[in-house]
Amino acid sequence: MNIFRKIFAVLVLLCATSAQAEMMQGMGYKLLNPPQPTSKGSKVEVLEFFFYGCSHCYHLHGPLTVWENEKNKQNLKGISLEYVPVVFNPAWEPMARTFYALEFMGQRERLHNDLFEAWNVFNTDLSDEAKIAAFVVKRGVDKAKFSAAYNSFSVESRVNRANQMVRSYGIRGTPTIVVDGKYLISGLQPDETVRVLKEVIEIARRERGIR
Numbered sequence: 001m002n003i004f005r006k007i008f009a010v011l012v013l014l015c016a017t018s019a020q021a022e023m024m025q026g027m028g029y030k031l032l033n034p035p036q037p038t039s040k041g042s043k044v045e046v047l048e049f050f051f052y053g054c055s056h057c058y059h060l061h062g063p064l065t066v067w068e069n070e071k072n073k074q075n076l077k078g079i080s081l082e083y084v085p086v087v088f089n090p091a092w093e094p095m096a097r098t099f100y101a102l103e104f105m106g107q108r109e110r111l112h113n114d115l116f117e118a119w120n121v122f123n124t125d126l127s128d129e130a131k132i133a134a135f136v137v138k139r140g141v142d143k144a145k146f147s148a149a150y151n152s153f154s155v156e157s158r159v160n161r162a163n164q165m166v167r168s169y170g171i172r173g174t175p176t177i178v179v180d181g182k183y184l185i186s187g188l189q190p191d192e193t194v195r196v197l198k199e200v201i202e203i204a205r206r207e208r209g210i211r
Contacts, residue, residue, distance in 0.1 A: 028196035029185045036168055036181035040080040044204045046197070049084045049166065049176045052095045057175040058120040061113070063190045067197070078210040079201060083112075084162050086174050091127065093159065098132050100158040101149035107141055114139060180204040 038045040048064065050057040068081055085096035098115070102108040118124035118135065126132050129150055137143045149155060165171075169178055176186040177193065183200045185193055 027199075028188055028192065029179075029183045029200055032169065032178065032182055032184050036165075036178070038181045040082075042208065042210075043078045043080040044180050044201055044208060044210065046079060046081045046180075046201070047084050047165075047169075047178045048081070049086050049169070049171045049174055049178070051086050051088070051092055051174050052099075052115045052126075053092070053119040054174045055120055058116045060175050060190045060193055061116050063194045065113075067194050078205065078208070084165055085159075086166055086171060087159065087163055088166075088174075094128055094132060095126065096159045096162060097129075097150050097155050098126075098136075100155045101146055101152075102136070102141070104149045104152070104154060105141065105145060107136070111136065111139060111141075180207075 048060075050060075052058075071079060071081075083099070085092075085099045087093045087096050095115070099108060102111055115126075118126060124135065126135060129147070133143055133146055133150075136146055169176075169184070173186060175193075176184060177197055178184050179197065179200045183204070185196050185200065188196060
């Protein structure tokens with residue numbers, strides 16, 4: 001009899017867990033299983049997995065930038081936003097290298113919007129290092145320094161780390177946002193994505209005891 005009670009208890013727990021997952025998904029996000037460790041200490045970590053050539057990432061870029069600017073103006077403490085370039089196939093790797101090379105040079109934030117527009121508005125060919133170098137040089141980036149960074153061991157390591165994160169987090173499409181290694185947001189319209197992001201951040205802040 002005790003064995004049947006234990007089996008019943010396990011089934012109830014599994015059903016409850018499944019129902020919770022469906023409820024979370026119905027609210028615009030789902031729980032990662034297993035959760036992933038965060039790297040920002042006491043801060044709520046927000047990761048956006050993206051590709052510059054992804055039209056959905058481009059449409060989210062505007063609303064997400066507005067949210068980021070509002071966050072900075074309101075001086076909301078304990079929130080860290082990090083972008084993770086995704087390489088789903090070899091053709092995407094040059095842009096991942098570009099992202100980290102520009103970040104290393106302190107130019108990523110300045111050219112982030114230009115790169116999105118180049119792909120999604122002007123259909124600029126940025127398929128290899130030479131074309132990308134020509135593009136960033138026109139925007140004031142030193143060609144030799146960019147090439148050195150693009151081909152550096154540091155950038156290689158960061159691209160490899162991004163690839164590992166994509167696998168660990170189970171990222172299947174872009175854009176995907178992950179909050180605090182637990183909450184995954186994907187497949188929503190841009191404004192809805194930002195709305196859910198704000199709600200999930202508040203959940204994470206409460207969990208961490210951040211006011």
